[in-house]
Every structure is written in C-alpha cells, then in structure tokens.
Amino acid sequence: MNRAKVERLAPWITALIFLMLWWLVVKIFHIENFVLPSPIEAFAALYNFRYPLMIHGLATLGTTLAGFALAVLFGLVLGILVGSFRLVYSSLYPLLIGFNSVPKAALVPVLVIWFGVGTIPAIITAFLLSFFPVVVNVATGFATIEPELLDVLRVLGATRRDMIMKIGIPRSLPYFFASLKIAITLSFVGTVIAEIIAGNNGIGNVMLIASSNFNVPLVFAALIVVGVMGVGMYAIFALLETRFTGWSVRGGGLEHAVGG
C-alpha cells in the first residue's frame, strides 16, 4: 500500500478504532445503556429514528448555516475595519475579547426573552459563537501586510479602497478560509446549545426529549448526526480553501524555483 492510500484511509481507521474502544469499555465494565450505550445501540437508534433525525438534522443544518452566514458577513466587515484602522483596533478589541469570554449558553435565556422560543435564538447563538474567529483572522491578515508594500501603493496615489481591494482582501484570504473551518464547527455547537436550552425543533431538541425519556442511545445517535454534519461542512470549506488560496501553499512539487 502506498503512502497516499494510507493517508486517505487513516481517518477511517482511527474512527473505527475509536468505536471499538467505546464498545470494549461498555462491555468490559458492564455499563447500562441508559448511562452509556454501546456504539451498536447508538447506530441502531440512528437507524430506527432515521426519519425524525433527518428532519431535525436538516433543521439544525439550516439554522447553523444561517448563523454561520451572518458570522461570516459580520466577521469579514469587522475584521477589515479592525485590521486596517488602528483606532478601531484599539477601541474595539478589548470589548470583543470580553464579549467572546462570555459563555454563550448563559445568553440563550435572554435571547428567548427577546425573541421567544424557536429558531431565532439558535441562529443568534450560532452567530455569536462563530463570528469571533473570523474577525480575528481577517484582522490578522490585514494587520500583517508588509508596510513597504503599503508604501509602494501610497506613493502611486492609491486610495484606501485600492489598498483593501488589491492587497488586503487577497492577502487575508488564507486567514479567512482558515477561520471558516473553525467558525462552521463552532456554529454547530451554538445551534445545538440553543436548541437544547430553548428549542422546539432541531437535533438539540431531539436530544433534550430523548434524555428526559432516558433514551440515551437516541441522544448518542443525535450526537453522531451533529458530528457527521460538522465534519462534512469542514471538508467542504477545506476544499474551497485549497481552491481559492492555492498560492499560499508553495510548490506541491509541480515546479521548482529557477536560479539566476
């Protein structure tokens, strides 16, 4: 087996080993299934409840993507501002960090008071949890532009807009895509938290109801659904990243630098 093949199979093998360890632990210690179900029971629940899980899974996915889209938009604009204006940076950054330190789960009840039970608090929680990495990364991309490069543009008579469009945005794209991979997974966390605390549908709501019925295998089936969706979205953004920012990854062994 060649190296590339091993690398492709490795994550599947790791997942398999993890499931086997899980199964072994349950068997060896005779753990009851309302405490920790075996993976077989979890997958059985996944199969038995496949329709409700699919419907609620799609609801969670929709909510997550809505919160994520807001986070990307807001994060991009704020990141550009924070990264390109010193004053915005120094005035806003402490507030942002303070805000990010607040546990978002604690905000969900407040959001429910404002917007009622349902999808909107979940979208907002997903947004709140995931915008921060986008802001920080985009701002870093902008703030680390070589000053000489800005000088070159300035003495050509470039406007601020020129500098953002020609240098800032392309330069911060690798940072931006890296942040998307973090933000999408955080966005799932935010949605599910809000659904558990105050949802009337979605995977989080399924988990809440299942656990109050002591249907722990279903809780784990729901967790698997969230995990798989997270990995799937991550993979999509990783793919986009290599498409759009290939320049930031040198070589790839295709061509070599020429001397002279």
Place this chain on the structure above:
Amino acid sequence: MNFIEVADIDLIYGDRSGVEDGTATLALSKTNLSVDRNEFIALVGPSGCGKSTLLKLISGLVKSSQGSVCVDGEIVTKPLKNVGMAFQNATLLPWRNIRDNVLLPLEIVEPYRSEPKSELKRARAEELLATVGLSEFGNRMPWQLSGGMQQRAQLCRALIHSPSILLLDEPFGALDAFTREELWGVLQSLWMRRKCTVVLVTHELREAVFLCDTVHIMSARPGRVIASRSIPLPRPRTLEMTFQAAFVDLVHECRHHISLGKTS
C-alpha cells in the same frame, strides 16, 4: 530651483520635548539636499543615520518636524503620486504572477487606471521584463523565482508607469555579491533607456559610485549630509571600471568622509 530641494529638515520620532531625556529620537538635523531632474544620486552613511527616513521625506510618506521638501517646485505635504519605489524585500504579491505584479501600478496611477486592461499594457510589461532578462517568466509565480530575479521584477514594477522619481531603499542589500553587481548593470541600462530622477539609499560605496552622478554622504545620527561628491566617470560604466584607479580612488574618498562623519 532644483527638481528635489530638501531645506533645513529636522525630523524627530516622538515629541520634540523628548529629545533631551531620550524618549524621542532626533533622526535628521538641519539636513539639506538638492537633486537635479533626471539625476541619479545615492545617500550613503553609517547605519541608523536616517538615509531611509530622508527617502520617505522626499516621497511625502513622512512629515518633517521642521524645514521643507520641494519636488518640482511644489512643497510636499502629502504622499506624492506617481513615484516608483523598491526595497530590500521584493514585496511582490504572492497571489499574482510576475506579469500581473509588474502591471499593478497601471491599475492605480492615472491615466492608465481609467484605460481598459489591454494587450498594450501587457506588451509594455513584457517589454520591460525582457530588458531585465525575465522575458520567459511573466507567467511564473514570485516564489518560483530566485531572490535576484524577484528584485528584477520589483524594478520593473517600480518603473512601468514611467515615474518621474524612483526611490530605491537598499534594493540589492539582500543579494549575493555576483547577483548584486549584475543588477547594477541592469539598473544602469534601465535608467539610461528611460531617464528619471533616482534616489538610491545604500551602504555599499562601490554600488553608489558605480551607479550615481552624485554621492551624498551622511553623518551618524542625527543625520545630515556632510559631503557631496560628484562622480564624473563616463557611462555606461562597466564592472571592469570598478578595478581601475579612478573608481577605487572615488570609493576611498567617500569612505574617508564616512569615517569623518562617525567621529564628529
């Protein structure tokens, strides 16, 4: 009136009141400099003497604390437009190929900016790349080129919009000796082909004497111009000339001025 006229410039980093107690730095003090149109000059001096600062003053990127800078009869109060600049780092955009990097100024400077992206502009970039020996490399990405080739590309970018002033801040400082001397020739022929006013900051005296019409020597901080030496050698100058007595004497003379400036 000279094309560039720097008159009695003081430049302080920090508060003027801080110069005494050391919280601020007096980078330039009572500095004067005159440059003719299409003259090629060098600023040389010990490190930290404010050479690069003086360069930025001329371009308008830095404001003086006292005194004035005039370019083409007008006092410089904000960054000039239509200036070419090149640095020790090539600062090429890694997401653009070499040709598009060279074309960058044409997307910003008028009147080219308003013109559509045309074959004409492309041809202009190709022609310039050919004069520095990069005709085959327009489609390459910057990281695929060696340091010397990146510097050639940077020179093309600095010149494509036919600037009236070219400001060079140790452009060959990071290169090995052979590549550096080769690029002296490249720069000289570029300049002889399309004349513009060039201010070169360097700490390499042979480079200054090889390339320039006048070498201005600066003192240690706070910097000011303590001697100016015109270089009467005929052009085009060749590397062979750098071993001849006339050239070596000029380099020695400049070095002597620098050592005087360090002790004063």
